[in-house]
Amino acid sequence: MPSHLSADHPAAQPPPRGSVDALISQTRRLRGEVDAVRRDAPADGTDPEGRWQRALCDLAMHQLSDLDEHLAQLRDGPPAVPVEHEAAAPTARAVPTAPRHGSLLSRVGSAEWNLLTDEATWSGELYQILGRDPAAPPLTLDELPSVVLEQDRPRLTAMVTDCLIDAKPIDGEFRIVRPDGDVRTVHVMGEPVLDTDGSTASMWAVLRDVSELRRSQRTVSETRDSLQHQRHFAQTERRLAVELQEAVLPPWRGSLRLPRQGPETLDLAARYLPSSTSELIGGDWYDALELPSGDTLLSVGDLTGRGVTVTSGMAMMIGALRGMAVAGTEPGQLMAWLNQLLDASVQPALGSAMCCRYRPESRTLTWAQAGHPAPLLFRNGTGRVLSPPDGVLLGATSGAVYGQAEETLEPGDLLLLHTDGLVPRRWVPPQTRSWDQSQSWESHDSSEVGGGGDTAAVSRLLDLAPRFGEARAAQDCVRMVVEEFGETEREDDACVLIARVAT
Incomplete structure (x- = not known):
């Protein structure tokens, strides 16, 4: 391929201005559209996905800006080549300029090295890329490695040797050190110019400063890797949390009867409802346990x-x-000791909980709560909220004292324990109720209603009273709750535990 710098060959003519101008217009229009997308990209530097999106937009913007510059150079034709550097007047010397901020390249420079005369010819842009005085003579091939980073000199030597000896084209990158100490990455493409006898007479090359391009590409790669790591970590954490939750929560599915012996038993069923807005597992739990005394322990809670x-x-x-x-x-004492345990924990946290102890021989329910929604008691087709004893959130106050309440149950009574988060807090409860208003939460403020203030969930649960009265088992009642709340866009996880006194 003939050199475009050699005086022995005519200079290439630029393409028609109209077609190139049309490409420039399309490039600038596309650059404006990409810029609009970039402005809409998340600017939060702590989010790997947002950084990755913005980095891709920045890279596309830079490349379109450089494409605009290249097309302008194509339209205007090749730059003029300095004729005699030694003859240049001191007043005509141009000071090398640094690359424009935000550009993926400073300029595209070109050079030719004549092997017969050992002369070198550089374009003015190459002087700017290398940061050298335009009045200085261009470096020969033997002198060129002096501006190349030491680690990259073998790479440059191999490319030049392959070109001069084996007539192979050059296509590679190396780093140069400018006089001001700035390290730049240069991409070079070149070919040998053959003499009439087939030997290599000279070598020409086009050099491009790709420092900003490589920096932008590294940014995209690093943010992509960070995003993938974050997703992998989140998937691993979720898997571990799910496995731990499944190992801790009661394994029973369907109904369970406690105590296992005796006529006065509880028919139990429960369900965990995950959040619909988060992939991570929350701290909601339910539990039922037969105690050595024959009593039954029921509990629900949320960290x-x-x-x-x-x-x-x-x-x-x-x-x-x-x-x-x-x-x-x-x-009551159990809640106090749980509060002390959470308060002394290495990982500070807050939690709500409710604990009930059911004595089957007297059908007495003794319970305490720590900032938690109170139990709902359903009897003869109506429901009400049990009046909660005093109790603050676990971990909120050192040395907190928790009260106890008692309730005598009757055969066929249904007790419903739940955590908050069943429904969005923006939900407005209906005005009509199928239960006794005198026994509702209207005698308490929102903080007293289970401590959680989730009146919307309480309202909808109490509305299920007639259907609960027709159910044959606790599992049927849980299924009704899931049908009512299962598809709800919940911001938090939730648990529901139902205990029905055997008739």
Whole structure:
């Protein structure tokens, strides 16, 4: 291929201006559209996905800007080549300029090295790329490695040798060190110019500063890797949290009867409802346990947060609750010790919980709560909220004291325990109710209604009273709750536990 710098060959003519101008217009229009997308991309530097999207937009913007510049050079034709550097007047010397900020390249320069005369000819742009004084003589092939980073010199030598000896084209990159100490990455493409006898007479090359391009590409790659790592970590954390939750929550499916012996038993069923807006597992739990005395322990609770740490904290709470209940601890004291345990935990957290102890011989329910929704009692087709004893959130106050309440149940009574988060808090309860308003939560403020203030969930649950009265088993009642709340766009996880006194 003939050199475009050699005086022995005519200069290439630029293409028609009209066609190139049309390409320039299309490029600038596309650049404006990409810029609009970039402005809409998330600007939060802490989000790997947002950084990756913005980095891709920036890279596309840079490439379109450089394409615009290349097309303009194509339209205007090749730049003029300095004739005699030595004859240039001192006043005509141009100071090398740094690459424009945000550009993926400074300029595209060209050079030719004549092997017969050992002369070198550089374009003015190449002087700017290398940061050299235009009045200085161009570097020969033997001198060129002096501006190349030491680690990259063998690569340059191999490319030049292959071109001069084996007539192979050059296509590669190396890093150069400018006089001001700035390290730039240069991409070079070149070919040998053959003499009439087939030997290599000279070599020409086009050099492009791709430092900003490589920097942008590294940014895209790093943010992509960071995003993939974050997703892999989230998937792993979710898998571990799910496995831990499944290992801790009661394994029974369908109905369970406790105590297992005796006529006065509880028909039990429960369900965990995951959040529809988060992939991470929350700290909601339910539990039922037959105690050595023949009593039955029922509990539900919720720790703040999500992920493996919260799920492991939930496992600790269930284990501590079971151990203290087996030792005969009453619900009020049990809540106080759970509060002390959470307050002394290495991982600070807040939690709500409710613990009930049912004595089958007297059908007495003793219960305590820590900032948790109160139980709902359904009897003869109506429902009401049990009046909650005093109790603040677990982990909120050191040395908190928790009260206890008692309720005598009757055969056929249905007790419903739940965590908040069943429905969005923006839901407005209907004005008509099928239960006794005098026994509703209207005698308490929102903080007293289970401590969680989730009146919307309470309203909808109490509306199920007539249907609960017709159900044959606790599992049927749980199924009704799932039908009512299962498809709801919940921001939080939720649990529901139903206990029905055998008739």
